[in-house]
Amino acid sequence: MVKHTDPADAAATGPRVREFLSRVPDYVPGKAPVVPDGVTPYKISSNENPFAPLPAVVEAVVATASQVNRYADMGASELVADLAGHLGVPAEHVVATPGSTAALVHVLQAVCDPGDEVVFAWRSFEAYPILATLAGAVPVPVPVTADGRHDLPALAAAVTDRTRMVLLCTPNNPTGPALTRTEVRAFVQGLPPHVVVVVDEAYREFVRQADADDHLPLHLEFENVAVVRTFSKAHGLPGLRVGYLVARPRLAGAVRRTLVPFGVGAPAQQAARASLRPAQLAVLDAQVDEIVARREALVADLRAQGWAVPDAQGNFVWLALGPLTADFAAAAEAVGLSVRPFAGEGVRCSVAEPEANARLVALAGAFVADHPGLAG
Numbered sequence: 001m002v003k004h005t006d007p008a009d010a011a012a013t014g015p016r017v018r019e020f021l022s023r024v025p026d027y028v029p030g031k032a033p034v035v036p037d038g039v040t041p042y043k044i045s046s047n048e049n050p051f052a053p054l055p056a057v058v059e060a061v062v063a064t065a066s067q068v069n070r071y072a073d074m075g076a077s078e079l080v081a082d083l084a085g086h087l088g089v090p091a092e093h094v095v096a097t098p099g100s101t102a103a104l105v106h107v108l109q110a111v112c113d114p115g116d117e118v119v120f121a122w123r124s125f126e127a128y129p130i131l132a133t134l135a136g137a138v139p140v141p142v143p144v145t146a147d148g149r150h151d152l153p154a155l156a157a158a159v160t161d162r163t164r165m166v167l168l169c170t171p172n173n174p175t176g177p178a179l180t181r182t183e184v185r186a187f188v189q190g191l192p193p194h195v196v197v198v199v200d201e202a203y204r205e206f207v208r209q210a211d212a213d214d215h216l217p218l219h220l221e222f223e224n225v226a227v228v229r230t231f232s233k234a235h236g237l238p239g240l241r242v243g244y245l246v247a248r249p250r251l252a253g254a255v256r257r258t259l260v261p262f263g264v265g266a267p268a269q270q271a272a273r274a275s276l277r278p279a280q281l282a283v284l285d286a287q288v289d290e291i292v293a294r295r296e297a298l299v300a301d302l303r304a305q306g307w308a309v310p311d312a313q314g315n316f317v318w319l320a321l322g323p324l325t326a327d328f329a330a331a332a333e334a335v336g337l338s339v340r341p342f343a344g345e346g347v348r349c350s351v352a353e354p355e356a357n358a359r360l361v362a363l364a365g366a367f368v369a370d371h372p373g374l375a376g
């Protein structure tokens with residue numbers, strides 16, 4: 001047997017892994033709060049749906065459970081057909097993935113060669129720089145404006161000969177504002193047609209701004225546009241992992257070739273299908289309306305306290321706390337609320353149960369009273 005020695009790795013005793021992984025930031029999941037005695041804890045750190053899964057969706061999962069000795073349908077063809085019908089697009093345009101995070105992974109794999117640049121607003125979805133780096137690409141973050149919006153002229157100016165993709169997050173997680181379809185259309189028109197624009201619409205159901213809740217038609221106008229959506233937020237199924245990408249056949253086909261076979265399990269496929277039936281959609285719409293009403297009340301209460309809350313079009317609000325971020329997160333933890341802090345920048349708080357929202361308002365009021373400099 002040949003003895004392999006690597007002088008550069010002489011000190012290493014374990015398996016050799018790729019050095020660049022040490023430069024990939026960790027994804028920080030929202031955590032559940034540590035419960036103070038006698039207090040009901042609320043996790044408002046992951047933008048989850050506070051409503052329990054619908055009975056018809058649970059039934060679909062249970063019915064599928066007895067067949068999990070079999071592989072699921074590889075292309076999720078029934079789900080893709082249902083989605084195509086629901087969206088009014090050809091099935092060829094739809095790629096089902098295990099969560100929309102996987103849709104992002106695969107579109108990056110399909111588009112980027114090592115060293116290619118991926119432009120996105122920042123702060124935005126924390127997975128973007130992680131996934132771009134893992135794909136071998138170079139992340140190019142472009143600061144959001146003071147009110148948490150994408151700076152579209154700056155994003156366009158950041159596009160170079162090496163740019164292969166621009167990621168747009170609307171509404172933007174964690175800051176809240178949405179992009180209109182008119183704005184995105186003008187942005188795409190100004191780009192070279194080989195640069196792929198991925199519009200991440202994870203929170204589109206919660207949008208109440210005109211012209212901002214549906215970017216899907218752009219993929220018909222532009223072959224370089226892909227739209228990414230998920231069943232994790234408004235549909236409340238993050239534990240099942242199902243999302244999808246919509247693009248014209250050239251891009252959709254390239255994404256399909258990168259998929260891990262059988263990525264979306266049968267329970268996830270059938271739960272998503274059940275969730276798209278008219279009776280279930282009607283219930284979900286009412287739940288989303290309720291969350292939006294709670295969001296509007298929460299934003300109004302926070303602004304009345306003096307907080308400069310950016311336009312909130314998702315199921316979360318952003319408090320730009322700067323250096324007080326960790327203090328606020330600790331104060332929240334102490335009252336049984338786990339928020340999502342971004343060190344030195346701010347906290348994202350999900351719109352949740354009425355008691356959780358009320359507790360957040362009380363906490364924020366006390367905090368701003370203690371730190372009058374925060375009031376905008």
Ligand SMILES: *Cc1c(COP(=O)(O)O)cnc(C)c1O
Nearest residue numbers: 099100101125173202230232243
């Ligand atoms: C939650 C979220 C997603 C998707 O999550 P999945 O559970 O992987 O579908 C995608 N983009 C943004 C901006 C999100 O906040």
